[in-house]
Amino acid sequence: METSIRASGFPLPDDTQAFVLFSELLRQDAQPPTELAKTLRTGRANISKIVRRLEATGLVDRTPNPADTRSVLVRVSPQGRSFAQKYADLGQGFYARLFRSWEDDEVAEFADQLTRFTRELEALTAVRVASADGRDGTGPTD
Template identity: 40%
Template structure:
């Protein structure tokens, strides 16, 4: 905690663009305020004000040899500390370290000692991850001018394979949406020229929804432009074998959850 607090002034001093420019110039060597003012086309008073702020933050040293203007130089130690702080901010968290949910779970376990605390933790972590996934989905969709539900519908059509055509009823299972919600999404996507509706030859009253090539381009844009959410990036940091294990475990958990949902639904009927 001490290291982060002592580095705060270093970061705060860089909030002003002129101070960043001054540090860039000082990287070339010691210089006087008048020389810096000429290079930046600024008044000497403004330069001195920024230099004072950089000095207070620990970025620059000043020497006065008594023969004229003071000379300013960038402190190498400050830059080293700044870069170390940046590296620390980018470093991934230690998976083995306790976090706020572990502390929360320990308190929960004290109240319910007969229960398995991991069941509680699984739910809490999935809840936290679902927030990341929801933001990621909305962000990726918005980058292409569509809604999250519409992106999911296009993805469902894509994975159905050529000719990328499904009935609204077929789309219900992968999307877990009502027919009314699917119809609303299809209408919007049709207006944007991303899908088209055709009569279902197997059902005179039914329709089929077909994805158009323009829609596939949207899905390609998301991958090519790297419009990935925090959940995607987080998974990419895991070793491939651990990703496979996690995927398998989540599948098992989903199957149990689906089966329990069916059982409860049958009990109500």
């Protein structure tokens, strides 16, 4: 992951946590720090530090939470969206080169199988997380 972060031009190339949080905000839009802490499985104090580092780069900002005026939402800033678009464009070019020699039906079959793999991995991961959290009554699994 570190190599990808450096290659992306991410302004905090040695900060994997910041990259993960930024990616999560791109996926889920504005979030309160408490939700980000749950998603990243860390504490609110750590989220605050990561958000401050991202704010210093201009990739994210904080805005009042309309649902709870006592709290804020962390969101990707316009500058952050611009960076994300450039990163996505680089990725598109990479995959275009990677699949240049593949036939269209081969790419479609690969995409179908990758989608199936992802769905099954997410389902298995959800079961393991629920099990580790004791939600299904079985406790941690190996």
